[in-house]
Amino acid sequence: MIGYLLFPKEETDYDFAGSHPAIHAWLGRVTALPGWRAPYDLLPGKRLHRYV
Secondary structure (H helix, E strand, O other), X not given: OHHHHHOOHHHHOOOHHHHOXXXXXXXXXXXXXXXXXXXXXXXXXXXXXXOO
């Protein structure tokens, strides 16, 4: 689930930092853990850009 919560606002049109400060704080603690790697760092290939 954390992978979905970490996608940036520009990709999801949803602002967890503004609407759910507790989730935003939890994400900050998780990403501070040793060995943490973001979902895009683990996925193969190039990152897709959002098309309008």
